[in-house]
Amino acid sequence: MKKITFSSIFLALYLPIQRLPLKFHYFWGRAFTFLTRSILHYRRDVVMTNLARSFPEKKYGELREIAKEYYNHIGEIFAEAMWFGGCRGKVERLVESGICTIPDPEPFFQSYRERPSVMVLSSHFGNWELLGGFFQYFGRRMDQIPFTEKEVCVVYKKVRSGFWNDFCKVNRCAAETDHFGGYTESHNVIRYAIEHKNEHVVYVFPTDQFPYKGAARHEVPSFMNQKTYVMAGGANLAHKFGMAVYYFGCTRLEKGKYETPLIKICDDASQMSPEEIMIKYYSILEKDIRNCPANYLWSHKRWK
Numbered sequence: 001m002k003k004i005t006f007s008s009i010f011l012a013l014y015l016p017i018q019r020l021p022l023k024f025h026y027f028w029g030r031a032f033t034f035l036t037r038s039i040l041h042y043r044r045d046v047v048m049t050n051l052a053r054s055f056p057e058k059k060y061g062e063l064r065e066i067a068k069e070y071y072n073h074i075g076e077i078f079a080e081a082m083w084f085g086g087c088r089g090k091v092e093r094l095v096e097s098g099i100c101t102i103p104d105p106e107p108f109f110q111s112y113r114e115r116p117s118v119m120v121l122s123s124h125f126g127n128w129e130l131l132g133g134f135f136q137y138f139g140r141r142m143d144q145i146p147f148t149e150k151e152v153c154v155v156y157k158k159v160r161s162g163f164w165n166d167f168c169k170v171n172r173c174a175a176e177t178d179h180f181g182g183y184t185e186s187h188n189v190i191r192y193a194i195e196h197k198n199e200h201v202v203y204v205f206p207t208d209q210f211p212y213k214g215a216a217r218h219e220v221p222s223f224m225n226q227k228t229y230v231m232a233g234g235a236n237l238a239h240k241f242g243m244a245v246y247y248f249g250c251t252r253l254e255k256g257k258y259e260t261p262l263i264k265i266c267d268d269a270s271q272m273s274p275e276e277i278m279i280k281y282y283s284i285l286e287k288d289i290r291n292c293p294a295n296y297l298w299s300h301k302r303w304k
Contacts, residue, residue: 007166011085018086022079022097022256029079037071043299050298054224054289069294076255081129085171091136100130100137100250100258108262111244112146117193117201119238119245119269123208123285124297126250126258132173134204134248137260147202153192155205155234158185186233193237204248205234207278208285210302218275223282224289226303235277238269245269245277247284252295 036042047070051063058066080099087094102108112118122131135149154173159165173183184192193201209231218232238245245265250258265280266272289296 005166007163007170010163011167011170015086015088018082019090020083020086022083025079025083026076026255028082029075029077031075032078033071033075036074037068042071046301047298050302051293053226053303055293056225066293067298070296070298073252073294074299077127077129080127080256081171084130084133085174087133088170088174094133095136095139097256098139099256100133100260101139102137102260102262105138105262106144107264108246109144109146111246111264111267112200112202115244115268116197116241117199117203117243119234119243120202120204120248120262121207121234121245121265121281122204122248122250123206124300125208125285125288126252126260126295128206128250128297129172130250130258131204131206131248132171134202147200151200152202152204153189153196154183155186155189155203156183157206157209158187189233189237193241197241203234203237203243205237207231207234207281208302209300210304218278220279220282223286228282228303230278230282232274232278235269235274235281238277239272239274240270242268242270245281247281249284249288250295251288251292 037044044067047067048063051058051066055063055066084094084099108118120134122128132154134154135145135152138145156169156172159168169183189203189205193203207230210229217229218235220228220230222228223230235245237243244267247263247265249261249263251261252258263284265277265284269277
């Protein structure tokens with residue numbers, strides 16, 4: 001019998017609200033923006049410091065405008081994440097919305113067919129809370145996909161709070177099946193890879209945070225004008241198993257619409273060092289950030 005917990009009860013009670021239209025959630029997203037930006041001044045100093053160091057050529061007024069747009073973006077992420085959780089058991093709701101689209105996925109499909117596995121490196125650019133819908137974003141090409149949900153492994157960092165960890169696990173993979181078995185904690189991903197070394201797997205691996213204590217880390221000489229220490233677990237894993245590596249973008253086109261391209265970094269990661277993979281990854285990420293600076297997670301202390 002499935003264990004009943006406070007988080008499972010909360011998720012069940014909250015689901016009818018999550019099923020409401022996206023416009024409803026955007027209303028509360030605006031309230032969330034007002035609270036974090038104007039009342040709590042949530043990490044305002046961190047945001048402004050990160051922006052000033054990343055864009056030394058911009059004037060203070062320009063940085064403040066980016067910060068304002070950033071808090072608006074955070075409110076939209078909050079709204080879209082809550083709406084996304086309402087896709088549990090209703091995958092067609094996500095597909096029909098077209099909230100994320102992957103253009104020209106054929107090179108990615110080809111890599112999956114030819115390589116042992118594929119590593120997809122993701123960042124906190126765009127709406128990272130929608131990553132759990134990765135499989136559905138191929139849209140009309142669903143019948144061409146050479147893999148199923150069972151071959152997807154989404155890597156995550158465990159949250160200290162048991163309640164929020166359970167909530168996030170369910171909410172972030174709401175579009176997958178109720179029995180999705182590929183949601184793997186970062187400390188267990190090597191074991192998962194070894195156990196599935198004879199299978200084709202698509203790994204979705206977040207990789208742009210400042211390294212956690214004990215995490216594999218590498219130095220990128222220059223990212224947004226600063227020497228940056230980065231988590232390299234995904235690059236190390238791809239190098240060890242000779243995977244193809246892709247950058248997963250998430251560019252906001254308009255409210256409720258993202259383009260999520262898969263950009264190839266390499267065909268065979270064993271032929272590149274993890275450092276080379278990360279430098280190439282961060283060069284693509286920096287280009288995206290400079291094109292749309294408000295869409296990055298600036299309230300995290302990335303440069304310590």
